[in-house]
Amino acid sequence: MYEQLSDTDERPTSILSKAFDVLAVFNADQRVLTLTEIARASGLPKSTTHRLLRRLISLGVLEPHGAGFKIGLSMRRLGSAMPIESLRESALPHLGSLHRWSQRHVHLGGLRGDRVIFVERFLVPGRELPSASPGTDIPAHATALGKAMLAFLTQDELDTVLAKPMTPVTAKTVTDARALCAELHDIRSQRFAVAIGESHSDVSCVAAPILIKGRAVSAISVSMTAQEGGVDRALIDAVRVTADRISRDNQQVLAQGHESWFPAID
The missing domain is CATH 1.10.10.10 (Winged helix-like DNA-binding domain superfamily/Winged helix DNA-binding domain)
Known part of the structure; x- marks a missing residue:
């Protein structure tokens, strides 16, 4: 503590x-x-x-x-002293690979309370699609990134988040606590989250948590336009595999005497 x-x-x-x-x-x-x-x-x-x-x-x-x-x-x-900076550094090669393979915007984010804070992004040049720059924060319940991390909170932590009003960002944003909890239950078992038009009417995202000691210390996402259709299985698998690789590499860093950077769930 x-x-x-x-x-x-x-x-x-x-x-x-x-x-x-x-x-x-x-x-x-x-x-x-x-x-x-x-x-x-x-x-x-x-x-x-x-x-x-x-x-x-x-x-x-x-x-x-x-x-x-x-x-x-x-x-x-000071920025380089943040524990998540270590994760960002280990994530960069994997984010680059996912970016090249998918030919879509790729983001890395962290969760602070009920907000997602964007940490890194890889953009497709010339692609007209909204993208949050590093440091930008967005309501977690309106994003695939946020839901991928909310799903792995303890019940007490989640209750604290759900106690706050969930304001809609678009007409499709989930604002009902019961509906969100049901979605988070599925996300926890499947290890991926989808948001279609929830943070921006023309943006769809698929995200996966980066898990360390049972905690989603971060998450990655790939975004596309609504016109590109639904999220296919190949993209879901690629995002999950990328998140797992980032987790694996970062755990090797923590094993070198930095275990306190991302403590386990009590």
Whole structure:
């Protein structure tokens, strides 16, 4: 168990909270931003934003870039320190193989609470199909990736997720807890999940969990347009085999003294 932290000093308007407001405006499409753009996007006064930028630059968190600012290169060290980064590295060759074979978008994601956070993606150039960039989060119940991981939660963990309202993302999103539980039961036994038009009306996905010690520590998916028809058995098998290979390779990494990175279900 992690060390419990006190929330007695939790102040939403603290300097730390404001600093994260600044950092949160950067994304895959907004990699370089000016002072004015950062202030506008964060909702902070320009004077406050200016002071925060000076401090973040002095810490190496941000760097000047032309007339604007960018995330500092030293921040890459923090990203590489995440346990899932080890999994991502071991997954890359397998994701590449699945991408070349399927000729479709391939994604790797993790589960945090009731949200899927995308970690990596392989895109097909010129293919007009919505794709979430790394760091993007989407309701887990609306995605094949999310359902592939929700299916392997403990009952207590799943109950916590289901206690929250499941808002629809599209007209086809499953929002009934009983219906979702029935689907998760099948996913757990079959080790694959399908979502047809649930996160985007024109996107269908098939996903498989990456299992380590009984936990779905991550999942992979292949996406296609609704016009391409249903998900065939060959694609399901390819996704499951790829997930199994990533699990196997990552377990070898954990066996080298890193067992705590992905603990087993209690």
